[in-house]
Amino acid sequence: MxxxxxxxxxxxxxxxxxxxxxxxxxxxxxxxxxxxxxxxxxxxxxxxxxxxxxxxxxxxxxxxxxxxxxxxxxxxxxxxxxxxxxxxxxxxxxxxxxxxxxxxxxxxxxxxxxxxxxxxxxxxxxxxxxxxxxxxxxxxxxxxxxxxIIDIDGDIYEGMPIKRNSSYKASVTIMYGCNNFCSYCIVPYVRGRERSRDPERILEEIRMLAKEGYKEITLLGQNVNSYKGDDKIKNFAELLDEVCKIDGIEFVNFISPHPKDFTDDVIEVIAKNPKVTRIIHLPLQSGSTKVLKEMNRKYTKEQFIERANKIKKMCPDVVFSTDIIVGYAGETEEDFEDTLDVVRQINFEQIYMFIYSIREGTVGAKREDQVPEDIKHARFDRLKELYESRVDENNEKYIGTCQKILIEGLSKNNPNTYTGRTNTNKVVIFDKDGDYKPGDIINCKITEAHKWYLKGEKVN
Ligand code: SF4
Missing domain, CATH: 3.40.50.12160 (Methylthiotransferase, N-terminal domain)
Structure with missing residues (x-):
């Protein structure tokens, strides 16, 4: 059996x-x-x-x-x-x-x-x-x-029952595990080596979700763009392209890609498919080439900037989000300045910031040159300040633009307004002028920019 x-x-x-x-x-x-x-x-x-x-x-x-x-x-x-x-x-x-x-x-x-x-x-x-x-x-x-509990890599089990948390957006895991062994990260030790699901199984799952009325799909993997398929759908770029062809699915995300695997064919698929959401997550972790090498990230500061610029050139309407770890072992003031420099250059619209914490069992945990807590916290505050100083300017760019909005439902704080998100993951609030359900899609003209949300009005 x-x-x-x-x-x-x-x-x-x-x-x-x-x-x-x-x-x-x-x-x-x-x-x-x-x-x-x-x-x-x-x-x-x-x-x-x-x-x-x-x-x-x-x-x-x-x-x-x-x-x-x-x-x-x-x-x-x-x-x-x-x-x-x-x-x-x-x-x-x-x-x-x-x-x-x-x-x-x-x-x-x-x-x-x-x-x-x-x-x-x-x-x-x-x-x-x-x-x-x-x-x-x-x-x-x-x-x-x-x-x-078993230590060996688990097999992939298809056909398990699932009860989804949302009726209009769904996550679909396309691969498990990670081969990268970034020196701060425990994931490869607890999730095992990379195993990719069969592409036809993935597409079948998404076709079913489309039939059930789902509008947004997020493809998941610890290192999602190192996905490996079969003879027909060979890699992540080809899988992403196929997902975009599924009728009914209007927004396609993927998380979390590795910059080293962000190959030109992936960028080409994003450029030609407006269904791929226009916020690309490109995890930087550090802007210092020295720290990146010690983190075993396999790209330099310059290579990261080159990738981001190439994405921006081929897909001018995209914005970026990123992850940054502050205070990895051995990070000097100069290294941290390099991180701030990349943040200024790329102008990320969202930054998930973390203070480095030692994970036992990783290479980083064995290092003796850990950064003192007070320095880590002070650097974190400086990064946060830089990021927040850009939020207003980034949000104001949306004023006057027309955005495709995926409706999430009535606003929690005001039942006379609806909340939705743009395809760059910005929260948009607009007045209730009709009955919508979560998952409906409308066009909105953005009229106001606030720190953590935009205001809009429905247009036809
Ligand atoms: S940070 Fe991501 S890519 Fe690096 S080891 Fe952890 S899961 Fe893998």
Missing amino acids: QQIEIDKKYIEEVYNLNKNCDYLKYTIMTMGCQLNENDSEKISGMLEEMNYKYTDNFEDADLIVFNTCCVRENAEEKLFGKIGEVKNLKENKNVILAIGGCMMQEKNMVEKIKKSYPYVDIVFGTHTIHKLPEDIFRVLSERNKVRD
Whole structure:
């Protein structure tokens, strides 16, 4: 029997154990990136097929899942705080507690849970999510604790149930793992080596989503543009092109690309396909060639700028977003100035800024020349100040332009206005002059620019 059939058999087994209980509820706390969000959607899909219904209230839940991330240090504190908080639910109500995700691929974390939080029922890793039904079955029928983690790279499992969080935008994971071993990053150790999904399976999934009314697709991968297909659809550029041909899909994003794999054929596909959103994420990490080499990023400051300029030349309507790590080990004032220089030159519209934190097990953690915390924080503030000083100017450029807007729904703070996003991910607010549902697309003329949103009016 194939693994996916075994998994489905356990879904059925748990359903049979649960079928006479009408009110079984689950909740999921998801940490980290969009890949984890997508994993949580798959976990929800399995749980719903086992007769659990979602609640956002921990107190109401019969089963609580923590889907963890280990990219940043503060995630650990957050997780352990939360597991401590739910101890009383375990004691009073005997909820099932399951912890999975990247952090559970770290041996010391699993040991800590075993020792300090023995009431946790299930610990599962990134490669064994599909076995959660079997783990739950064992807890329900045998009252055993389950530790279900493997170190080897997991296979790709197609056909798992999924319950999506949105009715109009969907993430589709196209590849798993990473081969790059950037020296600050724990991901290759916990997510394994790169494995790409079959292109036809991906396209089939997106065609189904289009039929169900989805308008926006985000292709996901730790290193999305190193995707490898088959003889027919060979690489990321060809896959992106095929996704854009699917009727009904109007916005196509991808995250997170690596600058070294941002080849000319990918840029050509973006240039000819207006469906590809006009905000390109190009993670810089540092502007210093010396630091980039130490980070094992495989491009220089000049090569990064050349790539961004080439994208801008071939697709003049795109803007950029980026990730920057401030205070990596050995970063000098001069190195940091190089980062500010690239920020000035490229004029990123969005910057996700992070203060470097040591991740045990990585090359960066072993370095003795760590930057003192106060210097890291001062540099972070300077970068933030530079970024924010550009926001007004960048937003004002939109005034008078006509933008295609994907509607998200009525504004939370004012039910007389709708909120939507441009294809550069800018929030746009416009007056309610008709009935729209999330996922509808309209054209808006931008009339005002504010710090964190634009105002517009509908045009035909
Ligand atoms: S490309 Fe680098 S930063 Fe991104 S997941 Fe791989 S190792 Fe981590």
